[in-house]
Amino acid sequence: MNTKQETRANATTAVFGSEKMLTPAPTQNIPQHKTTPEIAYQMVKDETYPQTQPRLNLATFVTTYMDEYATRLMNEAINVNYIDETEYPRVAVMCGRCINIIANMWNSPEKAEWKTGALGIGSSEACMLGGVAAWLRWRAKRKAEGKPFDKPNLVMSSAFQVVWEKFCQLWQIEMRTVPLTLEKPTLDPKDALAMCDENTICIVPIAGVTWTGLNDDIEALDHELDAYNKKTGYDIPIHVDAASGGFILPFLNPEVKWDFRLKWVWSISTSGHKYGLVYPGLGWVVWKDKKYLPEEMSFSVNYLGANITQVGLNFSRPAAQILGQYYNFIRLGFDGYKEVQQNSMDVACYCHEQIGKMKCFENYSKELQNPLFIWYMNPEYDKTAKWTLYDLQAVLQQSGWMVPAYTMPKNIDSLVVMRVVVRQGMSRDMADMLLSDIGNAVAGFEKLKYPTQSRLDYEAKVKQKGRVFTH
DSSP: OOOHHHHHHHHSSOGGEEEEEEOOOOOOOOOSOOOOOHHHHHHHHHHHSOOOGGBOOSSOOSOOOOOHHHHHHHHHHTTTTOOOTTHHHHHHHHHHHHHHHHHHHHHHHOOOOOEEEEEEESSHHHHHHHHHHHHHHHHHHHHHHTOOOSEEEEEEEEEEEEHHHHHHHTTTOEEEEOOOOSSSOOOOOHHHHHHHHTTTEEEBBBOTTTTSOOOOOHHHHHHHHHHHHHHHHHOEEEEOOOOTTTGGHHOOTTOOOOOOSSSSEEEEEEETTTTTTOOSSOEEEEEEEGGGOOOOGOOOEEEETTTEEEEEOOOSOBBBHHHHHHHHHHHHHHHHHHHHHHHHHHHHHHHHHHHTTTTTTSSSSSSSSEEEEEOOOHHHHHHTTTTOOOHHHHHHTTOOBBBOOOOOOOOSSEEEEEEEEEOTTTTTHHHHHHHHHHHHHHHHHOOOOOHHHHHHHHHHHOOOOOOOOOO
């Protein structure tokens, strides 16, 4: 049988009776011949089979569940490119409506029919846009005053998300980070202001710190910054990185002032694909007023028969996520969002309480501000333990759970913690299963006769600092 005849025969045979299932998946070169869609689907599907199921991934902040109508709506728009506004004008309108809704949710004072904001592929692009706007405003003011503009800096806590490091490297901005301590687990306003000067483009507090789940005290920072700006004559603004908290605070803590109600908060970014409850990737950034968005950030291009004005680092982008976000706003409303976020918070609080009762663990914070938390080994228990949190991560992963263990930021980087992020789709029963698996794992560790390798590695590092261990 020649090659073509053989290919036709394989294309009509059963999936698991095909020769394709006996050959490795392509890694270097495109295959010479075609494959039936059934076999190609199965090969790709099988590649993902051993992975953690998304709803058991308690490491990610990203939405892993949407209802069937939202999923259908997004699947039906999978071939729509948002940037083609002339071809898909209603998608652009829905995007504008989403920006309006989010801006008003954050108490925007802007009176325009369409609030000033932009779409992002995720909160990373939204953060970048907020940072670029702050940098361009600062640079324009320095130029107008005839002052040097070659040494900009940005101030935030050492618990930053990596996008801010990328932003500062790509735009050549000095990143000044305020160290965290166990006594000061969030950004200290006075310490932040001590790092500011005439070259500071903005201060970036975080609502929903990735490392800990805590919120920086943005109202206190705004108060201190107002006095500082009056004293110095500067006009250093605040950009709030609210990747998680932007969709938690308005529903669960509306009385907390962290948003545009504060004088120096000029821009806020958030992630629609986190607690905005939309599949990835989607981010939003909103400015307090149009005057805070530099004109040079709006790019116009004659594309497919019309002039399109866009604010963004990326051009083509999916429209499906916009439909998903707008669907959620209609479907859930304020009450629905509040119920979902409250359920996530309640499940997180339950896990936090139960883990805090285990003699081997100690919670990092007494109360939760977002539906996530971290814990570490009880220092007394740790003196005689034969295992580490990295071992617990590995055992939980065998049951499908992804619960990350990691070291904290610089200055407290000797502290190893674990984190649970509770999202829509995490039920009380699932929480009980997780807690049971943690308890069983700990019981197994306590029967060990000898330390694990990760324990030996850990002790070797910390013994240099004078700590004593007894097994």
